[in-house]
Amino acid sequence: MKKVGLIILIIVAIAIVTGLFLWFQPTSKVADGEADFQISIEALVNEGIETDDSLFNDKYVDKVIQFSGDVYSLNIGDSQSEIQLDPNTDETVIVRASFDPSQNSDLKKITEGDSVKCQCKFNGISIPRDPDDLLSEIIVTFSRCTIKK
Amino acid sequence: MKKYSIILLMASIFFIGAAFSQVYTSSEGSIRFVSKTDFEEFEAVNHQPSVAMSSNGKVQFRVPVNSFEFEKKLMQTHFQENYMESSKFPNAEFKGTIIEPDNFKLKDGKQEVKVKGIMEIHGVVKEIEATGTIKKTKNEVIMFGNFDILLSDYKINIPKNNINQISNTITIHLEAKLEPKKSKN
Structure with a gap:
C-alpha cells in the first residue's frame, strides 16, 4: 500500500514538474537547428500565388x-x-x-547590397487582393532569423 | 461655357490631386496587444506590421499573426493554433480613412485623428473606429494608435477554463515610422 502511494506521488510530482516546465518555457529567439526547407524566395512566392492558401500555409507557415x-x-x-x-x-x-x-553582431558586418543567406521562421505571405491597396506589394515575412555563412 | 470650364478645371485639380497623393510606408513599427483580467495580464508584440498611409488620409496596415511574440512559448502556441488559427488566417488587416479632422490633409506637425474602417481578424470583418496621432516632420511620419477589440466579435473563442486568464477585450497599440514610398529600382 505504501509502495502504491509512493508511485502515485512520483507520478504526480513528474506531472507537476512537466507542467511547470511547459508553462514557463520561454519563446525561442532564434530559428536554429536544421531547416525544414531550403527554397528560393521566387519559388516560395510562386507557390504562394499558385497554391490554395490553406495548403500553402499548412506546408510552410511556422516552419524553418x-x-x-x-x-x-x-x-x-x-x-x-x-x-x-x-x-x-x-x-x-x-x-x-x-x-x-x-544577432546584431552578425548584422553589423553586413551592408546594403550584400548577398546573404538567412535561416528564419516563416510567418507567411500577404498578397494584395484589391488594386486600391496602399500596400500594393507581396510581403513575405520571416522572424527569429540568423545569418548563415 | 465659362461655368463648365471652371467645373472642368476644378474636377481636373481634384483628380490630379487624388492621383498624386503621396503614399508613406513603414520602415519601422510595432503592434502590441494587452489582455488584462483580475487574475492575469499579458501582452504580445509584433515588430512586423506593414503600415501605409496616403497624404489624403487613407490608412492600411497588415500584420502577420505568427509574428506576435509572447514571453511564454506555450501561450504563443495556443494563440497561433487554438485561438487565431493562423495557418487558416495568417494575416490580420485594417483598411480605413481618416474621418476627423474633416478633409484630412497630411501637414507638418502633430494632428489628432479619428480613423474609420474595416478590420479583418480571424477571417471575420468588422467596421471599427479608432483614435490616434499623426506627427509629420520633413522626411517622416510617426503614427500612434490605440483601440480596443472584442475577441467575441471576431469569433475567437476562449475555452471556459481560460476565461479568468484571457480578457474578451483586447487593447491594441500601434506605433509606426513611415517614409515616402520609394521604388526599388
Whole structure:
C-alpha cells in the first residue's frame, strides 16, 4: 500500500514538474537547428500565388526556411532588427526578415547590397487582393532569423 | 461655357490631386496587444506590421499573426493554433480613412485623428473606429494608435477554463515610422 502511494506521488510530482516546465518555457529567439526547407524566395512566392492558401500555409507557415537574397535595407535596433531583401525576382515583392538583438553582431558586418543567406521562421505571405491597396506589394515575412555563412 | 470650364478645371485639380497623393510606408513599427483580467495580464508584440498611409488620409496596415511574440512559448502556441488559427488566417488587416479632422490633409506637425474602417481578424470583418496621432516632420511620419477589440466579435473563442486568464477585450497599440514610398529600382 505504501509502495502504491509512493508511485502515485512520483507520478504526480513528474506531472507537476512537466507542467511547470511547459508553462514557463520561454519563446525561442532564434530559428536554429536544421531547416525544414531550403527554397528560393521566387519559388516560395510562386507557390504562394499558385497554391490554395490553406495548403500553402499548412506546408510552410511556422516552419524553418533557409533562403538567400541581396540586402535592400538594414535596420539594427535594440529591441528588434530587420533586414529587407531584394529577392531579385520582381519589384513588387518585399522580403522582411527580423532578428533578435542577440544577432546584431552578425548584422553589423553586413551592408546594403550584400548577398546573404538567412535561416528564419516563416510567418507567411500577404498578397494584395484589391488594386486600391496602399500596400500594393507581396510581403513575405520571416522572424527569429540568423545569418548563415 | 465659362461655368463648365471652371467645373472642368476644378474636377481636373481634384483628380490630379487624388492621383498624386503621396503614399508613406513603414520602415519601422510595432503592434502590441494587452489582455488584462483580475487574475492575469499579458501582452504580445509584433515588430512586423506593414503600415501605409496616403497624404489624403487613407490608412492600411497588415500584420502577420505568427509574428506576435509572447514571453511564454506555450501561450504563443495556443494563440497561433487554438485561438487565431493562423495557418487558416495568417494575416490580420485594417483598411480605413481618416474621418476627423474633416478633409484630412497630411501637414507638418502633430494632428489628432479619428480613423474609420474595416478590420479583418480571424477571417471575420468588422467596421471599427479608432483614435490616434499623426506627427509629420520633413522626411517622416510617426503614427500612434490605440483601440480596443472584442475577441467575441471576431469569433475567437476562449475555452471556459481560460476565461479568468484571457480578457474578451483586447487593447491594441500601434506605433509606426513611415517614409515616402520609394521604388526599388
